[in-house]
Amino acid sequence: MEMIIYSIIALKTGPGQLNTVLNGMKGVSGNGLYAVTFNEIAAVVSDIGNIDFITDKSVAIEYAGVIEALYQQFTLIPMRFGSIMGSTCPIIRMLERNYSEIQKNLQKVDNKFEFGLKVICNSETLKTELQSITAKDTSTVTITSSETKNSIYRDYVNKKLQEHRLEDLLLGYVDSVITDITRNLDRLNAINKFKRMLTASIMVDSVFLLDKWRKDDLIEAVGDIQDHYPRLKFVMTGPWPPYNFVEITIK
Amino acid sequence: MDYNVIDQSKEITILELLDRVLNKGVILTGDIVISVADIDLVYLGVKLMLSSVETMEQLKAGKATGVDRLIS
Numbered sequence: 001m002e003m004i005i006y007s008i009i010a011l012k013t014g015p016g017q018l019n020t021v022l023n024g025m026k027g028v029s030g031n032g033l034y035a036v037t038f039n040e041i042a043a044v045v046s047d048i049g050n051i052d053f054i055t056d057k058s059v060a061i062e063y064a065g066v067i068e069a070l071y072q073q074f075t076l077i078p079m080r081f082g083s084i085m086g087s088t089c090p091i092i093r094m095l096e097r098n099y100s101e102i103q104k105n106l107q108k109v110d111n112k113f114e115f116g117l118k119v120i121c122n123s124e125t126l127k128t129e130l131q132s133i134t135a136k137d138t139s140t141v142t143i144t145s146s147e148t149k150n151s152i153y154r155d156y157v158n159k160k161l162q163e164h165r166l167e168d169l170l171l172g173y174v175d176s177v178i179t180d181i182t183r184n185l186d187r188l189n190a191i192n193k194f195k196r197m198l199t200a201s202i203m204v205d206s207v208f209l210l211d212k213w214r215k216d217d218l219i220e221a222v223g224d225i226q227d228h229y230p231r232l233k234f235v236m237t238g239p240w241p242p243y244n245f246v247e248i249t250i251k
Numbered sequence: 252m253d254y255n256v257i258d259q260s261k262e263i264t265i266l267e268l269l270d271r272v273l274n275k276g277v278i279l280t281g282d283i284v285i286s287v288a289d290i291d292l293v294y295l296g297v298k299l300m301l302s303s304v305e306t307m308e309q310l311k312a313g314k315a316t317g318v319d320r321l322i323s
Binding site: 005008057060061063064067077078079080081082083084085094116235237240243244246248249250 | 263264265267268269271272273274275276277278279
């Protein structure tokens with residue numbers, strides 16, 4: 001029977017506490033959870049009878065719920081949904097083969113949590129505002145463009161130049177927001193990852209890994225940044241298990 | 252806790268959760284998966300799951316706000 005793996009856990013004080021916790025929990029489809037251990041790490045698994053259940057959204061949420069519950073009590077590496085193996089033997093071999101990398105990642109995320117921060121804006125409104133602020137610079141484009149006034153492509157070129165300039169302005173503004181966020185959170189020693197313009201409305205998509213005891217400081221710092229940008233919406237989510245900060249390819 | 256900063260909307264949380272559990276975290280690769288089940292079946296299962304999220308996003312597009320589109 002196949003087994004689905006939820007996470008790999010650091011056994012700091014032996015497997016006793018983990019086994020006690022697992023006895024009171026259920027995995028996906030109501031199946032019991034148990035630990036497959038190797039030295040000081042353990043994979044938390046449950047049996048699955050039919051692989052077709054992977055297509056069900058509710059099971060993915062159930063799966064994430066198990067990881068979340070374990071994360072409240074243990075340092076762990078979350079597995080991606082769909083991590084399935086055939087029996088305990090290959091799982092033990094996998095833990096053994098990747099032992100040092102797993103331990104390295106577990107130490108990296110020990111006593112830390114992940115927070116997500118999205119900065120949401122109306123990009124069209126923002127472009128209009130940025131354009132009006134830099135109206136003087138834009139006039140330069142008009143003068144330059146007048147050199148092509150006899151060209152049948154004049155309107156097209158002007159339009160493209162304007163669009164290009166607006167995109168540059170927007171990306172420059174996004175960079176300045178990211179710089180502000182980074183500067184404000186620098187004192188928290190947070191590891192961060194940023195993505196710019198994930199969609200037209202999500203200006204910044206970022207994740208942070210920081211010490212659990214600094215949670216309130218993070219909330220306060222983000223609140224301060226929000227005050228500086230009243231037209232932007234800062235949305236935080238978390239704390240999450242460290243999904244975005246485990247860098248390991250299981251062999 | 253400042254609710255202006257921490258948005259605890261169930262909708263956002265579920266989208267963020269699905270994004271993480273489907274796209275992040277450690278994934279098993281190579282012969283391990285092949286030795287368990289047909290690799291295409293596992294792959295297909297995950298892709299179908301992703302499709303269902305996209306479909307959910309499309310259904311929500313009609314009433315889309317910035318927050319609605321947390322998974323691209």
